[in-house]
Amino acid sequence: MEARLRRSDTLLQVCNLRTVFPLGGGTVLAAVDDVSFTLQCSRTLCVVGESGSGKSMTARSIMRIVGPPGRIADGQILYQAQPDRPPIDIAKLHPRGSAMRAIRGRDIAMIFQEPMTSLSPIHRIGWQIGEPLLAHGLADRKTAHRRAIELLRQVEIPDPEAAIERYPFEFSGGMRQRAMIAMALACGPKILIADEPTTALDVTTQAEVLRLIKRLQIENGLAVLFITHDMGVVAQIADDVLVMYQGQVVERGPVETIFHSPEHPYTRRLLDSSKKLGMAAPPARPTVAATARTLLQVRDVALTYPGQATLFRKARPPTPAVRDVGFDLYEGENLGIVGESGSGKTTLGNCLIRVLTATAGQINYRRRDGAEVDLVTLDRPGLRLVHRDIRMVFQDPFASLNPRMTVEQVIGEPLLVNRIMSGTVLSRRVGELLAQVGLPRDAGQRYPHAFSGGQRQRIGIARTLALNPRLIIADEPTSALDVTLRGQILDLLLELQRSLGLSFVLISHDLGVIRYFCNRIAVMYRGQIVEIGPADDICFRPREAYTQTLLAAVPEADPRRRNLLSAA
Amino acid sequence: MSSTVADGAAPQRPPAIIVSERSLFWRRFRRHKLAMAGLAVTLLLYLIALLAEPIAPFDPDHGNARLVYHPPQAIHWFDGGGLRPYVVAYRLARDPATLAATYVPDPNREVYLGVWVKGDPYTVWGLFSGSHHLFGPLDPRQPVFLLGADRLGRDMLSRIVFGARASLSIGLVGVTFSLLLGIIFGGISGYFGGRIDWAVQRVIEFIISLPTIPIWLALAAALPKSWSPLTTYFCITLIISLIAWTELARVVRGRFLAIRSEAYVTAAWLDGCSQARIIFRHMLPSLTSHIIASVTLAIPMMILAETALSFLGLGLQPPAISWGALLKEAQDVNSLAEAPWLLLPGGAVAITVLALNFLGDGLRDAADPHGS
Numbered sequence: 001m002e003a004r005l006r007r008s009d010t011l012l013q014v015c016n017l018r019t020v021f022p023l024g025g026g027t028v029l030a031a032v033d034d035v036s037f038t039l040q041c042s043r044t045l046c047v048v049g050e051s052g053s054g055k056s057m058t059a060r061s062i063m064r065i066v067g068p069p070g071r072i073a074d075g076q077i078l079y080q081a082q083p084d085r086p087p088i089d090i091a092k093l094h095p096r097g098s099a100m101r102a103i104r105g106r107d108i109a110m111i112f113q114e115p116m117t118s119l120s121p122i123h124r125i126g127w128q129i130g131e132p133l134l135a136h137g138l139a140d141r142k143t144a145h146r147r148a149i150e151l152l153r154q155v156e157i158p159d160p161e162a163a164i165e166r167y168p169f170e171f172s173g174g175m176r177q178r179a180m181i182a183m184a185l186a187c188g189p190k191i192l193i194a195d196e197p198t199t200a201l202d203v204t205t206q207a208e209v210l211r212l213i214k215r216l217q218i219e220n221g222l223a224v225l226f227i228t229h230d231m232g233v234v235a236q237i238a239d240d241v242l243v244m245y246q247g248q249v250v251e252r253g254p255v256e257t258i259f260h261s262p263e264h265p266y267t268r269r270l271l272d273s274s275k276k277l278g279m280a281a282p283p284a285r286p287t288v289a290a291t292a293r294t295l296l297q298v299r300d301v302a303l304t305y306p307g308q309a310t311l312f313r314k315a316r317p318p319t320p321a322v323r324d325v326g327f328d329l330y331e332g333e334n335l336g337i338v339g340e341s342g343s344g345k346t347t348l349g350n351c352l353i354r355v356l357t358a359t360a361g362q363i364n365y366r367r368r369d370g371a372e373v374d375l376v377t378l379d380r381p382g383l384r385l386v387h388r389d390i391r392m393v394f395q396d397p398f399a400s401l402n403p404r405m406t407v408e409q410v411i412g413e414p415l416l417v418n419r420i421m422s423g424t425v426l427s428r429r430v431g432e433l434l435a436q437v438g439l440p441r442d443a444g445q446r447y448p449h450a451f452s453g454g455q456r457q458r459i460g461i462a463r464t465l466a467l468n469p470r471l472i473i474a475d476e477p478t479s480a481l482d483v484t485l486r487g488q489i490l491d492l493l494l495e496l497q498r499s500l501g502l503s504f505v506l507i508s509h510d511l512g513v514i515r516y517f518c519n520r521i522a523v524m525y526r527g528q529i530v531e532i533g534p535a536d537d538i539c540f541r542p543r544e545a546y547t548q549t550l551l552a553a554v555p556e557a558d559p560r561r562r563n564l565l566s567a568a
Numbered sequence: 569m570s571s572t573v574a575d576g577a578a579p580q581r582p583p584a585i586i587v588s589e590r591s592l593f594w595r596r597f598r599r600h601k602l603a604m605a606g607l608a609v610t611l612l613l614y615l616i617a618l619l620a621e622p623i624a625p626f627d628p629d630h631g632n633a634r635l636v637y638h639p640p641q642a643i644h645w646f647d648g649g650g651l652r653p654y655v656v657a658y659r660l661a662r663d664p665a666t667l668a669a670t671y672v673p674d675p676n677r678e679v680y681l682g683v684w685v686k687g688d689p690y691t692v693w694g695l696f697s698g699s700h701h702l703f704g705p706l707d708p709r710q711p712v713f714l715l716g717a718d719r720l721g722r723d724m725l726s727r728i729v730f731g732a733r734a735s736l737s738i739g740l741v742g743v744t745f746s747l748l749l750g751i752i753f754g755g756i757s758g759y760f761g762g763r764i765d766w767a768v769q770r771v772i773e774f775i776i777s778l779p780t781i782p783i784w785l786a787l788a789a790a791l792p793k794s795w796s797p798l799t800t801y802f803c804i805t806l807i808i809s810l811i812a813w814t815e816l817a818r819v820v821r822g823r824f825l826a827i828r829s830e831a832y833v834t835a836a837w838l839d840g841c842s843q844a845r846i847i848f849r850h851m852l853p854s855l856t857s858h859i860i861a862s863v864t865l866a867i868p869m870m871i872l873a874e875t876a877l878s879f880l881g882l883g884l885q886p887p888a889i890s891w892g893a894l895l896k897e898a899q900d901v902n903s904l905a906e907a908p909w910l911l912l913p914g915g916a917v918a919i920t921v922l923a924l925n926f927l928g929d930g931l932r933d934a935a936d937p938h939g940s
Contacts, residue, residue, distance in 0.1 A: 353838065355834055355837075355838070384840045387838050387839075387840055388840070391838065392834075392835070392838055394831045394834075394835065395831075396831055399830055399831040399832065400831035400832050400834075400835050401832055401835075402832040402835075402836070402850055402854075403832075403854070404853040404854055413836065413839045413841070414839035414840060417839055417840045417841045417842070417845060418839075418840050460835075463835070463839070
């Protein structure tokens with residue numbers, strides 16, 4: 001019988017860990033560079049940093065699942081399996097050896113960011129949860145089955161007896177992540193590594209999953225290594241924090257110290273950026289003159305996907321993606337559309353610019369000459385003219401730029417195809433546009449892949465500006481970017497708005513971003529606008545229950561105000 | 569990355585090297601050793617096909633009734649202490665028991681070989697004529713059969729070299745036809761989708777479901793015998809590519825479907841691009857590397873199809889020379905037992921098909937940036 005671990009006993013000690021990837025030519029890239037930390041029973045260590053900071057690679061090194069050619073070059077990962085025995089150095093074990101396999105999944109379990117791709121689509125949930133038990137020889141088929149039901153009940157999945165017979169695609173994102181957690185807990189691990197487990201989830205689901213992890217930690221005395229880029233989540237759940245930057249630890253300490261007396265300038269920048277877009281920060285939105293004229297009138301817009309009949313199946317009832325949406329947009333105004341995934345906000349944005357055609361309703365756009373046109377029924381030549389005025393900024397800065405064209409060609413494309421300018425005049429204009437979005441003028445000769453995510457988003461913005469637009473529809477323009485870049489991109493857009501007299505429709509799931517940027521907010525839920533009004537009314541005096549739930553689920557970036565876990 | 573950019577998180581790690589997609593593609597391709605070898609062999613084969621006249625040691629149609637089924641002669645490289653390649657001449661002898669004619673080496677007679685020697689006169693592509701061959705016997709009257717002789721005493725090596733011309737070019741010409749059809753139908757299908765896609769796909773499925781060889785046979789049989797070899801050649805190419813385009817069309821369609829939903833295509837549409845510009849400027853360039861790869865993989869299919877048709881006697885007819893037509897000689901088991909070197913054109917087909925397949929694999933891997 002093993003001696004019981006007590007609270008705050010050290011379970012895992014990582015010393016000077018270095019994980020490298022050979023780059024060719026004898027040089028290596030240190031993805032994890034001289035990282036040390038300890039994990040203790042019943043405590044949560046949050047590893048925070050931007051993309052590429054090596055936080056996931058640290059977790060993968062502990063699990064020994066670093067993909068080749070990456071390898072652990074140096075350091076120790078001491079795992080204290082039992083308090084009275086010498087620790088095991090995981091870094092010395094063979095990644096596929098039996099000693100490592102005995103620890104992986106049984107003593108140290110991991111959950112991943114994307115619950116859809118980390119669950120097998122062809123096996124039933126119950127089978128997948130029971131599998132680690134069978135693999136480690138801890139149970140036979142029957143016991144594994146019983147245990148799977150029990151685990152699903154623990155992770156608060158309703159009707160677990162029925163749920164174990166389901167497939168992952170029958171579950172929602174939050175349910176899948178719960179199933180993932182159940183799977184990780186199957187063998188009763190001592191350490192749980194969670195790699196951005198809530199990043200792919202909606203904010204309300206995120207709050208539930210965070211609460212669940214906390215509860216399971218208290219019940220089972222787990223040591224949790226929680227990886228995230230979201231300072232709000234850190235503030236809510238961390239006991240200790242490790243701040244990583246370019247593979248190295250720049251600061252570590254208790255959560256209270258990190259948030260209230262940070263020392264490293266990078267930590268401070270990270271906190272400032274997330275505070276800037278927090279709910280308590282002063283917003284930067286423009287003021288709209290009371291005399292402003294309407295730019296866009298949206299009336300009863302709906303988009304319904306017909307249920308398609310095939311040879312073997314009768315038509316399903318049509319699915320409405322957007323229903324009865326109506327609002328006015330004034331000149332110089334920023335309207336925010338906020339909602340969770342599947343709420344129809346992106347569909348609505350695409351309808352406004354006619355990438356999708358609404359199946360009902362009117363979208364009346366008042367042109368520069370004062371004439372009104374209905375975008376729902378406009379023909380292609382008319383639409384081409386409107387598309388000079390209404391432009392779009394895309395979510396993914398990698399997919400929205402043609403990889404085979406130079407930056408100058410990308411930005412100059414709308415000017416060229418609309419026969420506005422060409423040749424040296426065009427080059428000069430592209431140079432101006434690049435300068436306007438804060439990129440060097442000579443960037444035009446390079447291809448998009450030579451730029452970072454934030455720079456690419458600037459290129460995308462330069463492209464929208466090329467035709468002197470009046471309205472820009474920005475669909476999650478910052479969600480693919482690191483938190484320190486988000487504020488910068490929003491500030492750039494606001495600055496352009498002041499100098500060019502633009503209006504914006506900003507679509508986002510992030511209330512902080514919306515509140516910072518928008519005068520008015522429309523809250524969407526299941527294809528409908530449930531509430532629309534001035535930004536401060538929505539954020540501080542919400543009337544609808546759904547808006548209130550949404551607001552309550554936003555994690556506050558302050559460990560002294562744990563709004564999410566107070567209920568637990 | 570430029571430091572003047574206010575992009576927060578300080579400089580990114582390794583400084584970005586400015587390379588175009590094309591050089592990235594080439595870099596990935598070069599890593600594939602087998603594909604590089606395939607490329608080298610393919611280029612060499614096409615060079616041989618292009619310059620068959622000076623490369624082949626003899627005129628492929630020049631026969632000698634007294635040298636029927638002459639066996640291959642091995643090259644001896646050294647003589648009298650120096651590099652002086654020669655072959656041992658054969659003489660016709662009669663088996664005293666069976667009275668069958670057999671060739672036996674005559675160790676006292678040596679035929680010396682040289683590089684760039686005078687031989688049968690020729691004209692290359694009607695452009696320039698000459699009578700020097702890359703290699704051959706120093707004395708043009710002496711026969712040398714490095715790969716043996718056929719039923720009419722013609723040099724197999726020269727015939728295989730000339731056969732490369734028809735067999736390799738039928739691949740290229742056929743693939744060009746298929747590519748045109750494939751891009752047009754696949755592109756229409758993938759770009760417009762919906763009902764058009766449905767109709768095109770059903771047509772393709774119908775064509776694929778046809779039993780290939782009987783159809784080829786029927787079409788080939790319909791060609792009048794009186795047509796010139798050149799006309800027949802083009803008709804055979806057309807017949808083969810009429811069926812082979814379907815695979816290419818499917819590849820192109822799949823790619824179009826995938827790229828159509830890319831955000832940069834939507835962006836191009838919003839920029840005001842016409843449909844033609846979206847297809848040719850924005851979508852096709854991303855497809856070229858994939859198309860090149862599938863084309864390379866389609867050429868061997870064409871070559872094999874031509875070989876099969878000609879072997880059955882329905883493709884190119886003598887006096888036209890192709891590998892398939894040469895293999896037709898190997899249909900008869902008796903002559904094969906007597907002269908197994910008649911199968912050598914099959915070896916040439918195998919080498920070509922393998923080289924092209926390796927090349928195509930390498931191109932496909934290089935075209936897919938997510939591969940490795």
